Amino acid sequence: MNKFKSFFKGFIYTTLLLLFICSSIYIIKYGYDTYTTKKQSDLLNDIKLDTDHNIIDENNNSSNDISQNITPEKSERMLKVEELQKTNSDIVGWIEIENTNINYPVLQGTDNDFYMNHNYKKNYSSSGAIFLDKNYSWNPPSSNLLIYGHNMKNGTMFRDLLKYKNKDFFNKHPNIRFTTNEEDSTFEIIAVFRSKVYYESDKNVFKYYYFINAENEDEFNSFINNAKKASLYDTMKTAKYGEQLITLSTCAYHTKDGRFVVVAKKSG
Numbered sequence: 186m187n188k189f190k191s192f193f194k195g196f197i198y199t200t201l202l203l204l205f206i207c208s209s210i211y212i213i214k215y216g217y218d219t220y221t222t223k224k225q226s227d228l229l230n231d232i233k234l235d236t237d238h239n240i241i242d243e244n245n246n247s248s249n250d251i252s253q254n255i256t257p258e259k260s261e262r263m264l265k266v267e268e269l270q271k272t273n274s275d276i277v278g279w280i281e282i283e284n285t286n287i288n289y290p291v292l293q294g295t296d297n298d299f300y301m302n303h304n305y306k307k308n309y310s311s312s313g314a315i316f317l318d319k320n321y322s323w324n325p326p327s328s329n330l331l332i333y334g335h336n337m338k339n340g341t342m343f344r345d346l347l348k349y350k351n352k353d354f355f356n357k358h359p360n361i362r363f364t365t366n367e368e369d370s371t372f373e374i375i376a377v378f379r380s381k382v383y384y385e386s387d388k389n390v391f392k393y394y395y396f397i398n399a400e401n402e403d404e405f406n407s408f409i410n411n412a413k414k415a416s417l418y419d420t421m422k423t424a425k426y427g428e429q430l431i432t433l434s435t436c437a438y439h440t441k442d443g444r445f446v447v448v449a450k451k452s453g
């Protein structure tokens with residue numbers, strides 16, 4: 186009987202110790218993942234240029250002369266994106282919504298799975314990365330930059346998109362900035378809506394996540410009309426055929442497989 190009690194106590198102690206170790210590892214990993222995710226927001230600011238547009242390294246030495254790339258159309262921000270692409274050629278741009286936590290590199294892989302759980306350095310991360318749909322074509326450019334990001338409870342990645350449920354938040358944050366090494370653009374938000382991932386068999390529903398390129402004007406207008414119809418409020422903006430769109434998508438929990446979506450058009 187005493188041997189049984191001793192064995193039982195030992196079993197309980199070992200189990201609790203293993204649970205403690207596993208919990209500690211999870212907390213440490215989660216904390217590190219959160220830290221590295223938040224640090225991504227500083228990547229552009231960490232790239233310093235001197236007055237001659239040379240990259241300044243961590244020892245304050247000028248190197249990597251990129252001044253020959255300067256043109257009236259090539260901004261400093263575009264040059265910084267170009268420099269950042271040297272760390273990973275999958276980096277296609279930088280997305281920012283001013284005064285929010287959305288301020289990240291955007292990647293495009295050969296599938297829509299890898300960057301679900303890998304960061305911009307291609308290291309495993311539960312936060313993943315902000316990434317562009319694999320089917321988007323750059324030459325010629327597709328109609329819609331469909332960009333995905335996780336809704337992280339720690340406030341990172343695309344968590345702040347859900348703040349657009351409040352029209353007052355939209356009024357203060359009506360624009361999205363998207364920068365590539367070729368263009369630094371502002372997009373005006375035209376629709377904000379809740380959605381979900383539907384079954385393939387579901388008919389007469391708005392599957393916004395299939396819209397990458399409009400084959401014709403009717404297809405483009407159908408997307409815009411559906412987005413405006415689904416919008417939580419009237420943004421007083423719309424888009425016409427031929428204008429470049431950007432669509433930001435993240436998970437939401439109002440329904441099974443829920444999504445929260447923001448659609449915008451390029452200014453000018």
